[in-house]
Amino acid sequence: MATKEFTIAEVAEHNKREDLYLIIKDEVYDLTKFAQEHPGGEEILVEYAGKESTEAFDDIGHSQDAKDIMKKYHVGTIVEDERRSNKKKQKEEQKKSSSSSWFSNIKSKFF
Numbered sequence: 001m002a003t004k005e006f007t008i009a010e011v012a013e014h015n016k017r018e019d020l021y022l023i024i025k026d027e028v029y030d031l032t033k034f035a036q037e038h039p040g041g042e043e044i045l046v047e048y049a050g051k052e053s054t055e056a057f058d059d060i061g062h063s064q065d066a067k068d069i070m071k072k073y074h075v076g077t078i079v080e081d082e083r084r085s086n087k088k089k090q091k092e093e094q095k096k097s098s099s100s101s102w103f104s105n106i107k108s109k110f111f
């Protein structure tokens with residue numbers, strides 16, 4: 001089955017309780033129906049609606065059960081260019097973070 005590809009901006013439009021998508025590890029989930037049943041509560045999912053939620057998901061240490069449930073709500077994948085696993089993008093982000101060191105932050109305040 002071909003999976004649908006989404007841009008991050010497209011997922012961001014599904015940011016409401018009645019229309020709730022999340023990104024976890026470059027995969028897109030439609031949790032509109034599941035949110036009410038979520039053992040961690042509906043509110044937390046609404047808070048992350050339309051957003052990248054990988055760290056939040058991993059930090060909780062979700063069980064294998066949770067990982068099985070999420071497969072049911074999978075609706076697609078992030079387009080290759082915007083994936084976190086995209087090596088080119090990782091390099092660009094490294095560059096970005098190294099150029100915003102404490103020194104360049106201070107420098108930019110003065111010059």
Ligand code: HEM
Nearest residue numbers: 029039040044048053056057060061062063065066069070
């Ligand atoms: C597809 C996405 C998700 C599924 C299927 C899911 C499913 C579950 C399940 C089954 C549990 C019960 C505990 C367990 O089995 O691990 C749980 C707990 C929880 N989840 Fe999620 N979850 C999802 C996404 C998220 C996200 C994105 C967050 C945070 C922003 C979150 C926050 C929590 C919290 C706070 C708990 C309660 C943990 C506790 O009581 O100790 N969940 N979730």
